[in-house]
Amino acid sequence: MRRILTLILLAAAMCIAAACSSPSSPGQEDIERARESYSKGFYLEAEKDYERYLQVEPQGKFRKEAWDRLAEIAVTIKGDFDRAVVLLEAMYLELGEDRDTAWKIMFQLGEVYSELGNTSKAIEAFEKCLIHAQGNPDHIYRTQLRMARLYRNMGSYDLVAATLENCADSARDNEAKAKCLYELAQSYSFISSWSQAVKTLDSLLALKDVSDETRALGTFLLADIYENDREYAKARALLESILTTYPNPKVVETRLANLPEVEPEPLPLVPPPSQ
Template sequence: MHTLKALFLTAVMLWCAACGGQPVDADLKAAREQYSQGYYLQSETGYERYLQRNPQGEFRKEAWNRLLNIALNIKGDLERSVSLLEAMSLEESHDKLERWKIMYQLGDIYMQLGKRSKAVETLEKSLMLAEDMPEQTVKTQLRLARIYRLQGNYDLVMEALNNCAESASTNEDKATCLYELAQSYSLINNWGLVRKALEQLLALDNVDEERRAMATFLLAEAFEYAHDYDKVRSLLESIRETYPNPKVVEARLRALKGQK
């Protein structure tokens, strides 16, 4: 009976090894323990060895993510993080969503490094990966728009944000795109288009109350630019209780006294 049980267990272990579900590699086991105890440099070496020795290992994603966390959040090594993400993107080439996540994060790190052109190039690739994924498309377009704005390229800003609003699958995402669009138009003093974007936003249902209040505040600014002070007062009065900082609204209302 004991012999049959031993043979059965041996057969199971051999089957697991053949299907890739082998017992945890010693390097990986040690790396996990060291990571959980905060010995990150030692665990880094173990995860690296695991990746080198197990090109088809089932825990490679865990190893890559732990190495990235050590590089990015423990060491603050952005250049190393870039190298890891680039390698990860090649390994995840079969999974569009995972590759989008990697490329989106890579674009963010390029921005932290001050490499705006490289960030744009990477995010444009992530935008292609996000096709048929509205949430990821919106996030990428918003990030691209902010970089274009830093570059002073307002044609691309407006194109990205208009596409963002069209791509949005929820009113909340659409409102975010329209608010960013209105803010961008305000930076170039195109107050007519500020009003148009904000009026579209305020016509949407199921939009966060704070977002609606902020949009109303910016719309009041657009009407103030047009010297329509009655409309400004009406808009500001409507958000006395909902604007994130009511004192700002009160100060604006006081400043309007005497304006006709």
């Protein structure tokens, strides 16, 4: 009798141990296996397990992780942008009530549509980003900057100017403001609106608390404009001022080496031929 009681207690203990070691939810093994596969670079296996987790865990606490990983695999590993659109739109429907999450999903969706060459859908996604970005200056700034580049690719320079001016006005700090102004100056230079470009760059360079790199980029563009206007002395002075701060100093050195030393002499007046 004592032997039987011991066996019963042992069996009960084993059952308890088994219960403790079993997954706490139907998809626990799937999510753990997916994480392990992803960490080892086995992305196709990870993709299958993340998909299975979403299927068996409709209320699972790791659903956002699974969606994020699936979208990442589709975009960066497989380059399957059509699948990424489907994943991100489904993710937005499920998680879009959280403003911050919704902004991130729409921003990524806008980038994916840009890769697909669907500019109208990309703009639509970024417009939704702006709605979700309210109250977050950083999100507003990043969205407006991205939209302006799309407008520029479309050749809609009136929308570029309006978006970047608004970007500069609502920037969270001077560094963000400077980047908006730099993009605006670049856009003016693309349409040969030199006076507007110079005015914008002067505003950028007058700002305080701007990173050396951003300031150097603005200075380089201003030097480019002065060189285009044959004001070589001004261009040289500007280029020499960023020899140690421009991201690629070799570019500055090359420009300086090829820059004329003096201003060009005005062409002499040729008297009209005698009658």
